[in-house]
Amino acid sequence: MNIAEVGRQYGLSTDTLHYYERIGLIPPVTRNKSGFRDYNKLDCAWVYFIKCMRTAGIPVKVLINYVALFQKGDRTRPIRKKILIEQRELLAKRIAEMQKTLEKLDLKIANYDTTFFEYEKKLAQEEIA
Template sequence: MTITEVSKKYDITPDTLRYYEKIGLIPRVNRNKSGVRDYTEEDCNWVEFIKCMRSAGLPIEALTDYVTMVQQGDSTIDARRKLLIDQKKILIDKIEEMKQTLSRLDFKIELYDKGLVMNEEEIK
């Protein structure tokens, strides 16, 4: 697949794909005889994985560490597992914080719906 096709498929700009490749987030993509990037199914799997992890808020640094370890082979399996577990804990904390924020928003919206909002200072 070309970079344009991958870009459309995963709703990521070509510039973002190039950047991810440049910093090692996506392993080096092969090029055809004309020098155009030729994404394989494996490359696309990486793009999908990275997009999913970024959407969940994982930092680029953690993901580049993960990709580097994958490329180093089986000797890094325990370290990769630990990295993913650590990131999962961080994500769970963020989700909990977002749930609390959502609850607070629901409360404020309910006050508006009931016409109880008189002064914002009173309901903080």
């Protein structure tokens, strides 16, 4: 599969795929006889993995470390697991914060035509005491 097809399949730009390969998030992709990238199943699995991790909010710097540890083999499994646990905890905190924000927004929407609209009018007139 060429880079444009992989980009479409995973919702990533070709620039992002080039970047991920350049910084070592995905191993060097095999090239065809013409020198173009020819993504195989393993390459695509790496793209999928990195996309999932980025979607979870894991920073690129953390992923670079994780992949470097992965490449060192099984002896780094405990460290990699610790990284995943730490990142999961951070994600859980972000989700909890977002849930609170969603609840506030739902309340504002539910009360928009009454109290919230009146509050906005006061804001517009700079009448907040």
